[in-house]
Amino acid sequence: MTVPAALTPPALPRPAAPPRPRALPALGLVALAYGLAQLAGVVPWLGLGWDETVYVSQVDPHRPAAYFSAPRSRGISYLAAPVLWLTHWPPAVHLWLGLLAAAALYGAFAVWRPLLGAGRCALAAGLFAAVWSTLLYGPQAMPNLWVALCAVAASGCLLRAAAATGPARRALLLGVAGTVTGATLLRFPDGCWLALPLLLASVLHRPLRAPGPFAAVAGGLAAGAAPWVGEAYARWGGIAGRLRVSSAVQGDMGLRWAGGDAWRSLNGPLLCRPCTVEPAQPWLTWWWLALPPLAAAVCVRARRGRRITTWLPVGCAAALSAPYLLALGYSAPRFLLPAYALLALPLAAGLLDAVAGHGPRYAAGAVAAVLCLHLATQAGPFRHNLHVARETTARYAKVAAYLNAHGIRPPCLVTGAQAPPIGYSAGCASGNLAGNNRNLTRARLTAKAARLPTAAVAATRHGPPPYARDWRPVRVPGTGLTVWVAPGGGG
Structure with a gap:
């Protein structure tokens, strides 16, 4: 018997499936891993290094400012300033900068997502984040990593502006101006070198041939340079004077091949000056030697629609590495971080293009193999250089504690070897009579020592500085250093 349709009970609606949680994008996972690696592997172990104390002392309201030499720029001081108003405790400073660095890594590489794909x-962000110097310097108050991320974002914003219109184009051009400003505030010479290929692209790339892109780059450069130029006139008599002093501080910059120095210091030391060391673990430097031919290969093989997205980051990387490879008389691994960040973009794209036609399993395996090999080359140098940096900063803190224990307490003055980091840790002003950080004369030092607790730090094997021969020695065990306390300057 057939039941009339009118009497058939209506079908109950199926319960709606619960919404699936949205997965964190791959780039977000990379940034998260980078942040966690800093928090676990760097932040708890490091005090503030030499250069860091110079930068942070400029904005620390509780410590005297160290001498700020001509080659430096103040951008990284501005980044560290918010936390320094609360505390100068090194782990807090490093925690703040490490969290910022992870967020900035995500933001900089996310700019490129519409250009290259997620x-x-x-993968580009992962390759860059896995470089040992990227990890070690992520939470430190040093400018090179931040220049790298500004360069990645600036080049991506400029290329995206070429295809955008209306408000989106204006927003992207503001991004160009802002990131070029940031790079120039962080390191004035690097900002100039970054602007050069961006300006050339604004002239040579047809979709960018308009006043807006050129003005965004030029305006960003001018805005970022303004504090540096103003300080040049206030302290060195003008731009030419500051450049001349900067060159002298950096060993009389001029045309010379410094690529050998960069290769020798690739896995440390953190500062190679003069760079006469043998390369550490040279069997782990193959990836660096492979970068130029790989970059050339991806430029040659770039598809017509993606040539500019390959050529511009390679051009920016070449421009930003030029002064460190062709002009500087010493080297440090962090100097080439901007080049690594920019080259990671076309190299990651080239790798995925090369394996795309072989199936997802093959592609995933190839990418995993490359990442594992890359990590294997970085793990050893990271552990070694972290240990060296940890020992160095611990030595600064130990000497500062001895100073405080022997009556050198604020307001006070520290001079001699390693005066800026030791003085900052002790809460004292720092000064030197000679060298690149010379900011005192013998007469001024004598006058200060008469009214302030004053100490000179020198290597024990070298004895006291000439002006401190009648000062009281206090040897600091385990450091190789002796503190010479001025008469009446300490208890």
Whole structure:
């Protein structure tokens, strides 16, 4: 018997499936891993290094400012300023900068996602984040990593502006101006070198041939340079004077091949000056030697629609590495961080393009193999250089504690070897009579020592500085240093 349709009970609606949680994008996972690696592997172990104390002392309201030499720029001081108003405790400073660095890594490479795709951007960010110096310097108050991220974002914003219109184009051009400003505030010479290929692209790339892109780059450069130029006139008599002093501080810059220095210091030391050391673990430097031919290969093989997205980051990387490879008389691994960040973009795209036609399993395996090999080359240098940096900063803190224990307490003055980091840790002003950080004369030092607790720090094997021969020695065990306390300057 057939039941009339009118009497058939209506079908109950199926319960709606619960919404699936949205997965964190691959780039977000890379940034998260980078942040966690800093928090676990760097932040708890490091005090503030030499250069860091110079930068943070400029904005620390509780410590005297160390001498700020001509080659430096103040951008990284501005980044550290918010936490320094609350505390100068090194782990807090490093925690703040480490969290910022992870967020900035995500933001900088996310700019490229519409240009290269999510997978390529995540792989590029992963390759860059895995470099040992990227990890070690992420939470430190040093400018090079931040220049790198500004350069990645600036080049991506400029290329995206070429295809955008209306408010989106204006927003992207503001991004160009802002990131070029940031790079120039962080390191004035690097900002100039970054602007050069961006300006050339604004002239040579047809979709960018308009006043807006050129003005965004030029305006960002001018805004970022303004504090540096103003300080040049206030302290060195003008731009030419500051450049002349900067060159002298950096060993009389001029045309010379410094690539050998960069290779020798690739895995440390953190500052190679003069760079006469043998390369550490040279069997782990193959990736660096492979970068130029790989970059050339991806430029040659770039598809017509993606040539500019390959050529511009390679051009920016070449420009930003030029002074460190062709003009500087010493080297440090962090100097080439901007080049590594920019080259990671076309290299990641080229790798994924090369394996794309072989199936997802093959592609995933190839990418995993490359990442594992890359991590294997970085793990040893990271552990070694972290240990060296940890020992160095611990030595600064130990000497500062001895100073405080022997009556050198604020307001006070520290001079001699390693005066800026030791003085900052002790809460004292720092000064020197000679060298690149010379900011005192013998007469001024004598006058200060008569009214302030004053100490000179020198290597024990060298004895006291000439002006401190009648000062009281206090040897600091385990450091190789002796503190010479001025008469009446300490208890």
